[in-house]
Amino acid sequence: MIKFKGVKKVYPGGIVALHDVDLEIKKGEFVFVLGHSGAGKSTFLKLILHEETATEGVVTVNGYNLSKIKQKDIPYMRRGLGVVFQDFRLIPTMTAYENVAFAMRVTNIPEREIKKRVPYVLNLVGLAHKAKSFPPELSGGEQQRVALARALVHSPPIIIADEPTGNIDPELSVEIMELLKAINSVGTTVVVVTHEHDLAQRFNKRMINIENGTVVADSNAGAEVNGYDI
Amino acid sequence: MTFSSFRYLCKQGFKNMVGNRLMSVASIGVLTACIAIIGVASLLSLNVNSFVTFLGGKSEIVVYVKDIETDIAWQDMTEEERTGVDTRLAERVMAVENGINATPNINTVKYVSKQDALNEQMEQMGDYSYLLEDFAAQRDIYPASFRVTVKDLELIGQTAEDLTAIDGVDFCVTSQSLSNVLLNLRLGVNVASIGLVAVLVLVSLVVIANTIRLTVFARRKEINIMKFVGATNAFIRLPFLVEGMLVGLISAVLAFGIISGGYVALLNYLTSEGANVMGVLSFQLVAYNKIWYMLLGGFVLSGVVVGGLGSATSIRKHLKV
Numbered sequence: 001m002i003k004f005k006g007v008k009k010v011y012p013g014g015i016v017a018l019h020d021v022d023l024e025i026k027k028g029e030f031v032f033v034l035g036h037s038g039a040g041k042s043t044f045l046k047l048i049l050h051e052e053t054a055t056e057g058v059v060t061v062n063g064y065n066l067s068k069i070k071q072k073d074i075p076y077m078r079r080g081l082g083v084v085f086q087d088f089r090l091i092p093t094m095t096a097y098e099n100v101a102f103a104m105r106v107t108n109i110p111e112r113e114i115k116k117r118v119p120y121v122l123n124l125v126g127l128a129h130k131a132k133s134f135p136p137e138l139s140g141g142e143q144q145r146v147a148l149a150r151a152l153v154h155s156p157p158i159i160i161a162d163e164p165t166g167n168i169d170p171e172l173s174v175e176i177m178e179l180l181k182a183i184n185s186v187g188t189t190v191v192v193v194t195h196e197h198d199l200a201q202r203f204n205k206r207m208i209n210i211e212n213g214t215v216v217a218d219s220n221a222g223a224e225v226n227g228y229d230i
Numbered sequence: 231m232t233f234s235s236f237r238y239l240c241k242q243g244f245k246n247m248v249g250n251r252l253m254s255v256a257s258i259g260v261l262t263a264c265i266a267i268i269g270v271a272s273l274l275s276l277n278v279n280s281f282v283t284f285l286g287g288k289s290e291i292v293v294y295v296k297d298i299e300t301d302i303a304w305q306d307m308t309e310e311e312r313t314g315v316d317t318r319l320a321e322r323v324m325a326v327e328n329g330i331n332a333t334p335n336i337n338t339v340k341y342v343s344k345q346d347a348l349n350e351q352m353e354q355m356g357d358y359s360y361l362l363e364d365f366a367a368q369r370d371i372y373p374a375s376f377r378v379t380v381k382d383l384e385l386i387g388q389t390a391e392d393l394t395a396i397d398g399v400d401f402c403v404t405s406q407s408l409s410n411v412l413l414n415l416r417l418g419v420n421v422a423s424i425g426l427v428a429v430l431v432l433v434s435l436v437v438i439a440n441t442i443r444l445t446v447f448a449r450r451k452e453i454n455i456m457k458f459v460g461a462t463n464a465f466i467r468l469p470f471l472v473e474g475m476l477v478g479l480i481s482a483v484l485a486f487g488i489i490s491g492g493y494v495a496l497l498n499y500l501t502s503e504g505a506n507v508m509g510v511l512s513f514q515l516v517a518y519n520k521i522w523y524m525l526l527g528g529f530v531l532s533g534v535v536v537g538g539l540g541s542a543t544s545i546r547k548h549l550k551v
Contacts, residue, residue, distance in 0.1 A: 049458060075457075075461060075463075076460065078457070078459065079459075079460035083459075089454075091455065102459070103459040103460075105235060106456055106459050106460060106462075106465055107459075107460055107461075108235045108465075110234050111234040111238075154460075
């Protein structure tokens with residue numbers, strides 16, 4: 001699913017954000033990527049999204065070699081990822097329904113399909129009653145769930161959540177994590193990027209620790225793969 | 231792209247234009263003015279071309295036929311000798327006419343006999359025509375000639391040379407300098423029109439590009455999100471293209487209305503009060519019903535193309551995510 005082989009990322013100015021990163025995240029896994037601010041988590045995420053390219057090494061996502069990917073294939077590679085951004089990145093002028101439908105529209109899914117799927121996903125994240133609300137009218141947790149619904153709506157094989165609990169109350173954090181667990185339980189690979197070790201430790205999942213741009217610990221112990229063998 | 235996606239994106243483009251209404255109105259205003267000026271330049275060029283063609287039809291080459299050389303003056307000839315000279319001249323005239331008709335670029339050919347030439351001259355002299363009466367008996371005072379009009383005024387010099395080379399032709403007279411003036415006028419107007427159109431197209435492109443740039447700037451976060459949920463560049467571009475093309479289309483239709491109104495009013499004026507001015511030359515401006523569809527088609531095409539191109543250039547930067 002996601003593979004880093006000898007990856008190094010140096011930003012202009014010589015700042016080494018990642019180096020010697022070798023890891024593999026397999027289908028159906030639930031993985032926490034942990035690290036303090038500035039450890040290299042964001043660069044890790046940017047490389048997966050192809051927002052940045054590796055200076056050395058190879059990043060492979062869903063079979064796409066991102067060092068060699070053609071410009072025209074980038075949108076199709078991204079359609080295999082559902083991303084929940086830390087700042088939600090919802091469009092304030094669109095309702096919750098429209099924000100979720102938007103992710104389907106960009107992939108040219110017919111309108112009748114959108115009308116069936118969006119209410120279903122909003123219901124899944126417990127926001128069916130807020131479909132017509134605009135993001136500024138929603139709480140942080142609700143916005144987070146809209147973002148999650150948007151990431152889920154086109155059933156991508158990988159869900160990536162960047163600090164999904166960063167902007168919400170602690171009690172809502174657990175709720176979001178439970179939701180991600182439920183998504184993982186049906187075979188979707190989930191990657192949670194966070195700095196909250198405590199939260200990660202509550203779940204018995206694989207934890208990849210990044211410090212100073214490199215992987216310092218990869219605890220596979222106790223990890224379970226839902227529906228698939230590692 | 232599915233039909234429902236296409237419809238959705240077109241709707242988004244329309245929404246963009248309405249949402250960005252202040253800038254859209256300003257752009258439509260400037261663009262309408264640009265297209266209208268392009269229209270004026272095109273109409274001017276069209277009418278000058280038509281005028282030159284009209285005058286070209288009036289530009290003549292006079293082909294003089296060589297007289298039959300004799301040792302005796304006409305008035306001293308016997309009747310039999312005169313008949314012989316006339317017969318030889320008639321043969322020469324016929325040969326020259328055949329030669330003229332075989333020459334390229336000939337439009338009309340009119341024969342003017344010696345007597346016709348004398349009569350014309352006497353008529354022009356009016357009260358003083360009696361001065362020519364004494365010469366009338368000499369017969370050879372004016373040579374026989376052909377008045378030839380050409381199809382393409384630009385080739386009048388070459389045609390005159392071809393005609394001079396015909397056996398039996400004495401010499402040719404052309405209004406070469408007038409032709410040159412007309413051709414230079416046409417060239418000048420055409421070059422100036424093309425220059426003006428090029429500048430105005432550039433201005434229009436900049437205006438559209440700036441309008442779309444503002445929309446793109448306002449929606450840059452949305453574009454960023456679109457990229458990360460897997461939108462293709464074509465999908466992101468389409469609403470902006472639609473917006474630019476709509477601005478171009480509305481401007482084109484407005485400019486067409488203004489130019490059509492102005493041109494019809496000018497035509498009406500010239501056929502009434504201004505009739506004297508144009509009547510002297512018996513030239514008429516190109517009729518509206520012959521050009522309205524060209525104007526509308528040209529305006530709409532240029533508006534839509536300029537709108538589309540302007541949009542395309544302004545969103546390129548934001549697509550590199």
